[in-house]
Amino acid sequence: MSDVRSLADDVRLRAQLVAADESALTEAYDLHAPSAYALALRITGDPSWSEDAVQEAFVELWRHPERFDPTTGSLRTWLCMLARRRAIDLLRRQSAQRDHLTRLAGQAPVEPTVEDDVVGAAQAKAVRECVRDLPVLYRDAIALAYYYGLSYRQVAVELGVPEGTAKSRLRSGLRLLAERMSAAGYPMDAA
Amino acid sequence: MVHPDDLLESFAFGEAPEAGPHVAACPPCSAQVELARAAAGWLATSHLATPPPGLRSRVLAAAVAVRPSSSAPFSSAYVAEVADLGVLLDSLSPAQWSAPTADGRSVRDLVRHLTGNDGNVLADLGVAQPSGHLWKDRSDLLLRTVGQGDETLLARPVRLAGKVPIRRPLRDALTQRAFETWIHRDDIRLAIALPPIPPASAHLARILAFGLALLPGAIQAAGRARPGSVLLTLTGPGGGDHLVPMGTPASSAHPAQPRPGQPRPGQPRPSQPGPSQAGPSQVGPSQVGPSQVGPSQVGPSQAGPGRAHPQAAPLDAATAEAARQDEPRAEAAPAGDGLWIAEVRMPAERFGRLMAGRVPVTPTIAVVQGDRSAALDLLAVAATLGCE
Structure with a gap:
């Protein structure tokens, strides 16, 4: 639990970033680049694209730090959201016709490659355990929607189920994940 | 729907x-x-992976290429206060926004007041402001504007908060914004039954230096000037020794430099606490004399928002130069007018609250030695520099 984000730290970094304090960007990078890079790597499977996604996420944060609202989530989540969006853009551009389900099925679990004492390691481990314990039907729906940015309709096509079923699986999976994280000591407002 | x-x-x-x-x-x-x-x-955040080693420098270079960075120590106190107040405001319930403050306003009123004063600075800088009256929008805009700051912008005179329109360079106004934001943050904390929290030590020191630079002029304007200076020993975080001229028009306070082993000429420091002392000192004896402090320059003005001195006047060029210092002065120089006539010793944080009018001037507010009348005059005038 020691690595749960501090709202006060995020608000302080935001104010420093708005004032163009480069040290705040350095601090944010050192704290959160491992999460953003791992996420981009999961999405693209390509180190070069992942670097681009991470770079663009941090540059976007630097250009418009006011857009980060600490009341709606942590700075880590915000940066990962920016990196995810860019990674999905790159993926769509490079492989528009890709078979997402095939790709998903062949995706090996990404193991942590940084030391356990890195900030966020305990939290990341808790997330992996909660995700691993989700029913596989939920996991697939979440992965297609989250990692590849697919719509309900696209998820339904990929899974070969009606749209309503795809939506139900996604929502049930997300709810279950949030509940399990909360039960593990990571409340929703700490995400 | x-x-x-x-x-x-x-x-x-x-x-x-x-x-x-x-x-x-x-x-x-x-x-x-x-x-x-x-x-x-x-x-x-389910996974972590170490980015390639070169990525960090590429990210930083790409960032500053699209938006230059600003290493601005003069704004650090304000940045910190904005962050602290932001956390506090985000935590308030609807009922807490309506809670009464000590002076009868509501929390909402205080935040509007702050927002208005931030807006005045922006208006003087010619920055177009967003519609609405959200404090966060205004403080964001002020921070971003400061982040673009070159020397020209930082030297541009803007209004200080207060009843009397006084203009100071932006870099000084930012310290005043930090001062006001701190004081009103604590006003809000008290209104919702939370204890006050002082600024970080370096930021408190900056705020105090800003106020002390203005004090001699305020003493002069208040009709309490006299020859000599008062040694103000502020203890604890943010503290230091300051020699405050008692109204000499062309003098100001700045930190005195202790010289252990070199007795102050002329007037021995009392070695035993007198009956007026409120408590034990937090600092050891120093050997500070007026010969170690040089003349400085300040005109009558105000340190904080609100109770402007009625005779406050614009600052002269030397004052502006003195105020350019980002940190309290540390250099000693020959004094102009002789000895210190009294010593006032109190915690730095308490003096800051006194400057803001949040601490009453009572006979036991500080440890006083020497000319008690001069010391109390200094404190009385300092307490008029405060916030609304």
């Missing part, structure tokens, strides 16, 4: 911005988005 049901997860994941207005106004959709956003937040 048509709910954008198919877009809620996409919106939570950072896409489909068109769903935003509906979500903000629809509790069920907002709850669904909040849950999905939290789950996405956890998913995003």
